[in-house]
Amino acid sequence: MNQPSRKKRERRNAGWVWLFFLCLLLPLHLWFPELGTGAMDDSYSSSASGKKAFYLLLETETFGAERNRVPLNVLIQSLDYDETLCLLGPARYPSPLEWASLLAWVEEGGRLVIAANHEHPEFEIVPLDIRVSYLDETERENIPRAKSEKMNEARLSFSQNEVHGLLESQATTVFSDAPSIIWETNAQVESPTGETLISAGETKQAVKLRHGIGEIVVAASSELFSNQSMVDGGSVPAYRLIEAAGAADYVVVDEALNASGTSKVVALLIDPTFRPLTIQLLITLLIFGWWRSTRFGPILSSHILPRHNIVSHTDNVGNLHYKKGNGRFLLYAYVKQLFTQLHLRNFRGEEHRVIDPIARRMKKDPQQIKSFLKQAAKHTKSEKIDRHQMGDLIRQLSEIRQAAQPGHSKD
Incomplete structure (x- = not known):
């Protein structure tokens, strides 16, 4: 039996390569890796630091939950006073103009929950005399440490060596069904007034304030809402923290600050809004390249010119x-x-x-x-x-x- 020529074998192998890459692109409709310069810990992310699991919990436990991607000034005009707005570790904090709109909405009866981003937790709400700041060296040493599992010891020791690294502390809460929780933080809430909801040692980690007829909850860390925290049993205290601002019937999780606070030079095409179109374009280009580089079927006889003598x-x-x-x-x-x-x-x-x-x-x-x-x-x-x-x-x-x-x- 005659063996196929080397050229034919190479052509056959090249076809398998194109098919392999096509099979890699098709599953991207169901799962897409965390790439780009956008926020990796938003409510769309399935990574350990993402908050998708908590958002799905809100959809299950409340009458309605939705994500917001329009600017806050536009959102405030459409929010009802029985809704709760959540800013969970935003990539940037509201501007003075946005704070003015938010506080005016809360004063009329709105409910706001804002948790600091551990990468840059420092922010301040000047009208309410409340701010979030980094823990100093003495406060970091006095915070009671949590008994971490062996699988987390390496990460914990690495975090402790950083100047502003996260600490796993044993925190106390006012929630009856979760009086003690593991709280990852590198900051504290400073407020002369307001009710302390979560504390770690002598530091306040979550505080509730009343403003007008509305409520504001400020937390020093958003790690409690992460997917990893949901796996480790943090779903109950995370939900109770949202309820502390009022009855969590309708919840809006803001993503506008994440979208406007991160660079879109690379991440625009893999943004959740444009991601399906990007995948379809990649598949189309791949099939076109396969078609142009491979001959399908026998050579047409009309293309064979007779040799002249x-x-x-x-x-x-x-x-x-x-x-x-x-x-x-x-x-x-x-x-x-x-x-x-x-x-x-x-x-x-x-x-x-x-x-x-x-x-x-x-x-x-x-x-x-x-x-x-x-x-x-x-x-x-x-x-x-x-x-x-x-x-x-x-x-x-x-x-x-x-x-x-x-x-x-x-x-």
Whole structure:
């Protein structure tokens, strides 16, 4: 059995490579890796630091939960006073103008929960005299440590070595069903008034304040709402912290601050809004590349051109000269080739040494053949020769050519 050629084997292997990459792209509709410069800990993220699990919990436990992606000033105009707005570890904190809109909405009865982002937890609400700041060295040492599991000891020791790294502390709460929890923090809430909901040692970690007829809950860390915290049993205290602002019937989780607080130079095409379109474009480009680089099916017979031989070439040249109607060029080429073959230039003045043997074989007068050759050479210099005349001259020249070969004679 004949083995396939190397080129065919390479073509077959290349087809498997294209199919492999196509199979990698198709599952991206269901699962997409965390890439880009956007926030990796928002409510869309399934990573350990993301908050997707908590958002799904809100959808289950409340009458309604939704994400917001419009600017806060626009959102406030559509929020009802029985809804709870959650800012859970935003990539940026509200601007002074946005704070003014938020506080005005809370004063009229709205409920706000804001948890600091551990990467930059410092922010301040000036009208309420409340701020979140980093723990100093003394406060970090006095916070009671949580008994971490062995699998978390390496991460804990690494965090403790950082100046503002997260600490796993044993915190106390006012919630009856979760009086003690593991609280990861690197900051504290400073507020002369307000009710302390969660504390770690002597530091306040979550505080509730009343503003007008609304409520505001400020937390020093958003790690309690992460997917990892939901796995470790933090779902109950996280939900109770949302309830502390009021009955959590309708909850809005803000993503506008995450979207506007992160660079979109690279992450725009893999943003959740445009991600399906990006995947479809990649699949289309992949299929187009596969189609252009691989031959599907047998080669079309119409694309195989027959190989031309010398006879076909001669026929084509003759047809071109026939259509042109001028045989001078063909006659010139034939006379030149014949004179070269007879070596007439080498016998100038003694042409009879070449012509006499030819005349003897043709049984003609040598002077007659010499006159005919002169006439044929003269015709090659004329502007145009009729093709019939050219045919007669070449026919007679061919007889001379045959007679010039030894062993040929005209019978």
